[in-house]
Amino acid sequence: xxxxxxxxxxxxxxxxxxxLRKQEWSxxxxxxxxxxxxxxxxxxPLFGMAMAFQDFRIIGKSPFVGLKHFKELFxxxxxxxxxxxxxxxxxxxxxxxxxxPIIFALLLNEVRSSFLRKFIQSTTYLPHFLSWVxxxxxxxxxxxxxxxxxxxxxxxxxxxxxxxxxxxxxxxWVLFTxxxxxSLGWDSIIYLAALASIxxxxxxxxxxxxxxxxQKMWYITLPELTATMVTVFxxxxxFFMNAGFDQVFNMMNDSVISxxxxxxxxxxxxxxxxxxxxxxxxxxxxxxxxxxxxILAAHKGSLKxxxxxxx
Amino acid sequence: MRKVKxxxxxxxxxxxxxxxxxxxxxxxxxxLLNLLALSLSDPGRVSEVRGLTVIPKGFSLINYRVLxxxxxxxRSILNSIYITVVGTALNLIVTSMAAFALTRPxxxxxxxxxxxxxxxxxxxxxxxxxxxxxxxxxxMGSLWAxxxxxxxxxxxxxxxxxxxEEIPTSFIEAAxxxxxxxxxxxxxxxxPLSKPALATLGLFYGVFHWNExxxxxxxxxxxxxxxxxxxxxxxxxxxxTASLIGSxxxxxxxxxxxxSYDALQASTIIVAMLPVLVIYPLILxxxxxxxxxGGVKE
Numbered sequence: 001x002x003x004x005x006x007x008x009x010x011x012x013x014x015x016x017x018x019x020l021r022k023q024e025w026s027x028x029x030x031x032x033x034x035x036x037x038x039x040x041x042x043x044x045p046l047f048g049m050a051m052a053f054q055d056f057r058i059i060g061k062s063p064f065v066g067l068k069h070f071k072e073l074f075x076x077x078x079x080x081x082x083x084x085x086x087x088x089x090x091x092x093x094x095x096x097x098x099x100x101p102i103i104f105a106l107l108l109n110e111v112r113s114s115f116l117r118k119f120i121q122s123t124t125y126l127p128h129f130l131s132w133v134x135x136x137x138x139x140x141x142x143x144x145x146x147x148x149x150x151x152x153x154x155x156x157x158x159x160x161x162x163x164x165x166x167x168x169x170x171x172x173w174v175l176f177t178x179x180x181x182x183s184l185g186w187d188s189i190i191y192l193a194a195l196a197s198i199x200x201x202x203x204x205x206x207x208x209x210x211x212x213x214x215q216k217m218w219y220i221t222l223p224e225l226t227a228t229m230v231t232v233f234x235x236x237x238x239f240f241m242n243a244g245f246d247q248v249f250n251m252m253n254d255s256v257i258s259x260x261x262x263x264x265x266x267x268x269x270x271x272x273x274x275x276x277x278x279x280x281x282x283x284x285x286x287x288x289x290x291x292x293x294x295i296l297a298a299h300k301g302s303l304k305x306x307x308x309x310x311x
Numbered sequence: 312m313r314k315v316k317x318x319x320x321x322x323x324x325x326x327x328x329x330x331x332x333x334x335x336x337x338x339x340x341x342x343l344l345n346l347l348a349l350s351l352s353d354p355g356r357v358s359e360v361r362g363l364t365v366i367p368k369g370f371s372l373i374n375y376r377v378l379x380x381x382x383x384x385x386r387s388i389l390n391s392i393y394i395t396v397v398g399t400a401l402n403l404i405v406t407s408m409a410a411f412a413l414t415r416p417x418x419x420x421x422x423x424x425x426x427x428x429x430x431x432x433x434x435x436x437x438x439x440x441x442x443x444x445x446x447x448x449x450x451m452g453s454l455w456a457x458x459x460x461x462x463x464x465x466x467x468x469x470x471x472x473x474x475x476e477e478i479p480t481s482f483i484e485a486a487x488x489x490x491x492x493x494x495x496x497x498x499x500x501x502x503p504l505s506k507p508a509l510a511t512l513g514l515f516y517g518v519f520h521w522n523e524x525x526x527x528x529x530x531x532x533x534x535x536x537x538x539x540x541x542x543x544x545x546x547x548x549x550x551x552t553a554s555l556i557g558s559x560x561x562x563x564x565x566x567x568x569x570x571s572y573d574a575l576q577a578s579t580i581i582v583a584m585l586p587v588l589v590i591y592p593l594i595l596x597x598x599x600x601x602x603x604x605g606g607v608k609e
Contacts, residue, residue, distance in 0.1 A: 024419050025468040027412045034409035040444060042431050048440030116329060122595060123336040129587050129594060131522030133540045137547040137580040142342040142362065147573060149345060149362030167519050181339065202392045250548050271439040284437025291330060295433045
């Protein structure tokens with residue numbers, strides 16, 4: 001928040017008494033629709049989370065049961081499996097995926113032809129804007145054991161057809177690969193911007209010193225990218241408990257549910273399909289609190305390392 | 312100039328990078344073009360379309376005609392357009408009003424509201440409590456439950472606040488001296504100066520609404536109100552081929568017996584991504600730049 005706002009405060013003639021109050025009210029009225037939205041979709045549901053500590057009843061008062069639902073959750077092997085799935089899938093999508101957009105940006109940065117550059121950018125950014133329903137449809141078709149492109153490639157190498165979508169040992173890699181397909185290009189933008197802001201004079205003086213391309217990469221490019229890398233990594237860590245509901249929801253099926261069921265799909269299934277509102281909300285609350293701690297830690301970490309927080 | 316590569320090695324290195332990156336582009340494009348080819352192929356030759364085929368075998372619009380004759384499908388497109396247009400307009404109005412109020416120094420309780428925004432950003436309430444609130448206020452089954460979801464996206468709100476802060480306050484002060492109130496200043500000065508930001512966020516919000524299916528699936532009960540993405544999910548992800556064909560249309564085409572479910576599903580996917588493809592050039596123009604400047608990643 002720059003000093004502009006302060007200046008406005010100092011320079012605007014202060015209307016006395018009633019006038020000022022009227023101005024304040026008009027600002028509050030402008031803010032009111034947004035506040036109403038936050039109230040309905042964020043604040044009131046927050047209080048509703050108290051049901052995690054109750055046996056929820058639609059009619060009548062819901063009795064307080066303390067940590068009963070949490071004990072039930074942590075005592076259930078299926079929930080522990082869900083938790084493990086969430087952490088594994090998040091690890092793949094955050095840690096394993098992390099270097100890929102950086103490498104992509106570094107390679108793209110080497111492309112001189114602006115036509116080629118634009119073509120590669122326009123094609124690789126596109127999947128970011130497709131819904132996960134569309135992407136799931138595309139991937140189900142591409143991985144189809146009978147007609148899909150992936151199995152056509154396998155045939156070229158003499159391998160037998162494999163139904164990736166229903167194969168327990170493949171499905172997490174399907175999630176990882178389709179996430180990469182969707183985000184590789186888009187997530188490289190932030191690194192491309194950082195690369196573009198590196199002063200060319202650094203490279204020129206390195207040239208004078210006789211540095212080769214690898215040395216320039218190691219001593220100039222990577223150090224200049226470090227702040228961006230740290231910010232992106234820390235920010236993503238803050239969302240570790242998410243693991244990508246829309247993707248999993250649209251790509252899972254009964255054959256593989258045991259290895260891809262994550263917290264959010266569990267909350268949906270237990271809550272809305274099985275109508276176990278209290279247990280579902282207990283799982284949400286658990287996820288929310290851990291997520292909150294992670295994001296606050298990410299904020300602190302980011303402030304410490306780069307001097308910039310998340311807000 | 313000792314360690315500089317020879318021109319030939321340099322050339323080979325650049326060719327290698329270009330080929331690698333073009334291969335990545337192909338990995339993105341081929342599955343999409345394959346579905347397009349499948350959807351446009353002659354029904355009799357659909358079996359010739361393999362997974363890596365990108366040119367239609369023969370040409371036919373039969374799949375699209377079957378979809379166009381399916382009332383559920385047509386209805387869902389209209390619903391999606393309605394949700395997207397009304398939703399995006401509402402998003403822009405509410406977000407810009409809030410962003411303007413939040414960037415005025417005179418706003419009472421400003422710090423409280425700023426804290427609220429941070430809180431909304433970092434803590435998601437559970438699905439069930441939200442579901443019960445929507446039910447309680449009587450929005451269940453209504454398109455409004457879907458339209459109102461994410462009326463204000465806090466990340467976009469912050470982008471808009473940053474944009475508004477860049478507008479010189481002298482414009483605002485001059486108008487205030489002339490006796491203009493905040494509504495007039497927002498409508499006559501701030502918004503006309505913020506067209507690029509409005510365009511960018513309009514695209515953000517528009518794509519979000521067009522792609523939304525989950526809230527629709529839990530809040531809507533009448534299939535006639537379903538948006539296209541939800542119908543797509545039913546047709547393709549859940550593989551509900553019976554409603555994909557549509558009972559009334561099955562016998563109205565001679566070719567119907569030869570129709571391929573795969574081709575019909577491919578056509579549905581193509582229709583569902585078409586609006587995104589149409590506005591994609593605009594997105595590239597505004598979006599990429601906006602994200603780079605705002606530095607906010609979602």
